Amino acid sequence: MRRLPPVRQIRQSLPVRITVLMLVIVTVVMTVLSVFVATHVRDGMFEERLKQILADSTQRVDWVQTSFNRSSLESVDQVQDLAYQLMVEQREASSGVGGIGVMLMRDPNSTSTNVINAVVDEQLAPVITDDLRAKVREAGGNYWQSVSIPTAAGDQPGIVVGSTIELPMVGTYDMYLVYSLAPEERTITMINQILAVGTVGMLIIVGILMLIMSYRALLPVRRAAHAAEQVSLGNLSVRLQIEGEDELATLGNAFNDMTSHLQRQILDYRQLANLQQRFVSDVSHELRTPLASIQIGADIISSDLDELPQHLRRPAKLMGEQVERFSDMLADLLEISRVDARTARVExxxxxxxxxxxxxxxxxxxxxxxxxxxxxxxxxxxxxxxxxxxxxxxxxxxxxxxxxxxxxxxxxxxxxxxxxxxxxxxxxxxxxxxxxxxxxxxxxxxxxxxxxxxxxxxxxxxxxxxxxxxxxxxxxxxxxxxxxxxxxxxxxxxxxxxxxxxxxxxxxxxxxxxxxxxxxxxxxxxxxxxxxxxxxxxxxxxxxxxxxxxxxxxxxxxxxxxxxxxxxxxxxxxxxxx
The missing domain is CATH 3.30.565.10 (Histidine kinase-like ATPase, C-terminal domain)
Structure with a gap:
């Protein structure tokens, strides 16, 4: 069996067209729903994670500031050592909430003549941009920013929280805490995958169910279409099998009534046509005998036309012409009756x-x-x-x-x-x-x-x-x-x-x-x-x-x-x- 192109198959098959339309509707609905759910979950997780990060960063900045305030430091080297020690401690402590780095950088606007070395993670240093440092100074407190963290496995989403602290003898410094959002990203990816697999599975199930349901529901329609084709070929004896009492059953009853009526009408027309053909044929044959007699008389009159009185010559001539014309008309009627009766032959x-x-x-x-x-x-x-x-x-x-x-x-x-x-x-x-x-x-x-x-x-x-x-x-x-x-x-x-x-x-x-x-x-x-x-x-x-x-x-x-x-x-x- 020759396979039809997809577009032509959709156009010629109502079940396929209904199934495709339903699949399109389900796809649109599931896509909108999936986007809504994924967006809502992502935004909710981000807001919750942001609150947790801001609370943790505030706590750690306060702890560092308190540690510097309570310390009895007598030299810049002691400040340097304490700063390094505190940054290492905070990095290890923040790892439980997704912290991956803590850095300490001198405030560019500081006027102190004493300076300690910045505590910087070379791998995370690129996320601390000049724009971020300027925003931290303008905020005057905690300032966070979403960033892309470079790793060996690729860039990961993250958040950087920047704050200013005062160090003894060396002035103002900026403290930056870097938190990773990789676990949340994996969670969102997993949710998107689940939604995608669920959508595909639903499309398959809906497509199969719709194809089966539409095929069964339209079975009476296909039977009616096949019966109509048979009627168009002249088979008026075809009838539809009626099942149920729904609209399709009403259609089947109407179709059966129509074919029955057409069958009776055509039978009547055929009988009438046969009667008409028989009438024309019988009348034409019956007219041949009197016409032959009339034509013989007309020929005799025409042969003696010169012997007739002057006032009778023209009527006699017209009679001869009309008899000839009537003979031709009768011949046409006889011939058309032979054609209708399919008895005409070619010699x-x-x-x-x-x-x-x-x-x-x-x-x-x-x-x-x-x-x-x-x-x-x-x-x-x-x-x-x-x-x-x-x-x-x-x-x-x-x-x-x-x-x-x-x-x-x-x-x-x-x-x-x-x-x-x-x-x-x-x-x-x-x-x-x-x-x-x-x-x-x-x-x-x-x-x-x-x-x-x-x-x-x-x-x-x-x-x-x-x-x-x-x-x-x-x-x-x-x-x-x-x-x-x-x-x-x-x-x-x-x-x-x-x-x-x-x-x-x-x-x-x-x-x-x-x-x-x-x-x-x-x-x-x-x-x-x-x-x-x-x-x-x-x-x-x-x-x-x-x-x-x-x-x-x-x-x-x-x-x-x-x-x-x-x-x-x-x-x-x-x-x-x-």
Whole structure:
């Protein structure tokens, strides 16, 4: 099983996210608590130790001063000896309360001419700074200061207490007592370690408990999510097992009720759809017999049209046209009913597509002439041939042609044919009103009309493009559209060239560089109408992603190099027919 990255795992797993959030909260709380406890203990121990040190230092300074006052000294040497002796005694006596040194230094402001040597511990001498001596003289009594005491094992925290004493015959001297706080530091370190270990242990315990609890608590939610996935795949028979009477049980009951309701509704819709399909199919088949009789009568009347009275000729002609239109509409309804019933079949036969397109244009020459448009057919000199269902392809071309005539606004219509080793393409390009992307995304829907107020001039049921898309899909191809408002539309029918081979190479005709450029210009002033952020292959095709990625990549590179350049490739090695 592939392991997810930590961040993605946290985002996709609610138990993990809850556990991580709880661990963060516990970590913050324990950190604040540990800092508070450590600080409080440290400050309390320091204050208590400071009181003890000040009391001890005061007692020893008083003892030294009393000893000098009571002594009967007759010379400076005797003062020197007594001073040394007292400093040694006090150092040994203060060791019980953490004292590590006692020093005696002459007051720099003393005016006595008699001087004794200072009693100094060379290892502790650096802690007696000039600033400390100046503060002792200013205080006029006991003055303490926190210092860092250098030792062989490293610096240790300590306190120095300085006081002034009067020595016989030699004047004022400063007495400094040095106390170590190393035991207190070790105690605080031990407390911090205990707090750290306790915090880590608590985090582990809380993390495990939260993961287990959240996993078990969210088990119904995971079951619901899995059931929802099954419903999204179409399995409406899935149901949740209900346990308890809490909110999750309420959710499970609601889910089960929803799936049951959906199952009943979809069953009803399917039955209704089947009835509608059967109705359309039955009505269409039943109408064929009376329509055939009517059409025979209309043909007989049309054949004797010149013998009719003048005032009956036009109604007879209109009746013939409407009967023909009704026949086409009935054929569309029958075809869409076959598609819905999945009974439509494709009969492949070798077909000359250039001749087929030319024939379709000739069959509708009157409509084209009446609309005042020019149809230009461009195809390779070698022709375009493929194994297709001739009837279906002819219907697709007819629908695309009549649709282009309807919306060309009198501008020319270009029909381009092209082929590769595995595919053929027929592109119908008009230069009319065009469409926005929203309209283009729905143009293959049944009965959809982009502008309901627009009056049709070529008739139809509104099923033409929908049936054309189905015909293309039955062949294993696609019908795509690329359009731009006021620049026209380009419909491309892309089909496999052979019935037993898939498309792995796209003809150059599926691309429309002029429409792509027009879309880019239109998007500058109408950004909501077209989307120019997608690639060439995506804008060209409705579903080109179903074909070979390598073929699309090669064609995209080709188009990217040629957009805005020479656009004569579509007619290269070809001829134009009208």
């Amino acid at each position: 492949h036969e070798h077909t000359d597509l250039v001749a087929l397109v030319t024939q379709v244009c000739a069959m509708h020459a009157q409509i084209i002439e009446r609309a005042g448009v020019e149809v230009r057919i461009t195809a390779p000199e070698t022709g375009v041939e493929a194994a297709v269902d001739r009837v279906r392809v002819e219907r697709v071309v007819r629908n695309l042609l009549l649709n282009a005539v309807e919306f060309s606004e009198g501008n020319p219509i270009d029909i381009t044919l092209a082929q590769t080793a595995t595919s053929v393409a027929i592109k119908v390009r008009d230069h009319g009103v065009g469409m926005t992307d929203e309209v283009a995304s729905r143009v293959f829907d049944r009965f959809y009309r982009a502008d309901p107020s627009r009056q049709r001039t070529t008739g139809g049921t509104g099923l033409g493009l929908a049936i054309s898309a189905e015909d293309a899909q039955l062949h294993g191809g696609i019908l795509t559209v690329l359009s731009c408002p006021q620049a026209g539309s380009s419909f491309v029918l892309l089909l496999p060239r052979f019935a037993d081979r898939e498309i792995d190479e796209l003809p150059r005709a599926v691309y429309d560089d002029d429409i792509i450029a027009a879309r880019a210009r239109w998007a500058r002033t109408h950004p909501g109408d077209v989307d120019t952020t997608v690639g060439v292959s995506e804008t060209t095709g409705r579903d080109l992603g179903t074909f070979s990625d390598e073929a699309l990549a090669d064609e995209d590179d080709e188009v990217a190099d040629e957009v805005g350049g020479d656009e004569s490739d579509g007619a290269e090695d070809g001829e134009e027919r009208t």
